[in-house]
Amino acid sequence: MSAVRTVVGDVEPERLGVCDAHDHLFFGSPQLPGQELRDVSAARAELAAFRAQGGHSVVQWTPYGLGRRAADLPPLSRETGVLVVAATGLHQAVHYDDRTLKALRGRLAELFVSELTDGIGTSGVRAGLIKVAGGFHALDAHARWTMTAAAEAHHATGAPIAVHLELGTGALDVLDLLCGELGVAPYRVILGHLNRSPDLVAHRQAAASGCYLAFDGPSRANHATDWRMPDAVRALAEAGHGDRLLLGGDTTTAAARSVNGGPGMPYLLRRVRPRLAAELGAELVERIMRENPGRALGVEWH
Secondary structure, eight states, rough: OBBBBTTTTOGGGGGGGGGOOOOOOSSSSSTTOOOOOOOHHHHHHHHHHHHHHTTTEEEEOOOOOOOOOOOGGHHHHHHOOOOOOOOOEEOOOOGGHHHHHHTTTTTTTHHHHOOOOOOTTTSSOOEEEEEEEEEEEBBBHHHHHHHHEEEEEHHHHHHOOEOOGGOOOOHHHHHHHIIISSEEEEOEEEEEEEGGGGOOHHHHHHHTHHHHEEEOOOTTTOOOGHHHHHHHHHHHHHIIIIEEEEEEOOOOOOOGGGGGOOOOOOOIIIIIIHHHHHHHHHHHHHHHHTTTHHHHHOOOOH
């Protein structure tokens, strides 16, 4: 049977309810000095605020080496009543030092499989997806290495693969590699940040493969693409791809948390959901938030 692997155990896909399909409770990168998400109390408050807006589950895309705090996730989930899905995987090379990357050579797929099946470190918390990343309009050697390892781990476990698209670009190259060369079924691939590159033609081409497309904002100030997101989502729905759309918040800095005055996780339900409902109809938006995440993340685990 299909199940979503959460930090408190495997659950039926329908248990996810209203889902923030791409976000971060904990995250830290040298690329964002001083903005790390490390505070457990703030994470608890953010989940509680999301729950108060009607949210039921959150998918944390934080991969290996970027401060996942896996052991803290189960108590946070139980205390707030919000299901949490954790990730294994590896981000772009710029987020790591050379020693970390060198230590992973030759064993990356093995690491992913272990974190999906045995648990992350000594926490016992099992990841429910693999997160990797492409580059701006290209796949460099690092991206090919991580995606090859992700495909190997997918074939060993069944785990879905979530992909950070840099500024929303490179979707077709990612699909050519993962699904073409490496044999991953498209419906097991989630492409993130499509809202950051509102290219409706590229969106339709990617959706035609059968993969999932995540629109995860609000956009950063320097992207300024929020106003185009309803048009992009509508175009995909009208082309018959409404069952392949996901929505998320992607909170990556302390300043972006709602408890610190930013939009945070609640913004997805407080502002994005009603805005999309006004454009697309509440029924479609509810299906995108309630049904699609379970299909995207539900796996017959090996």
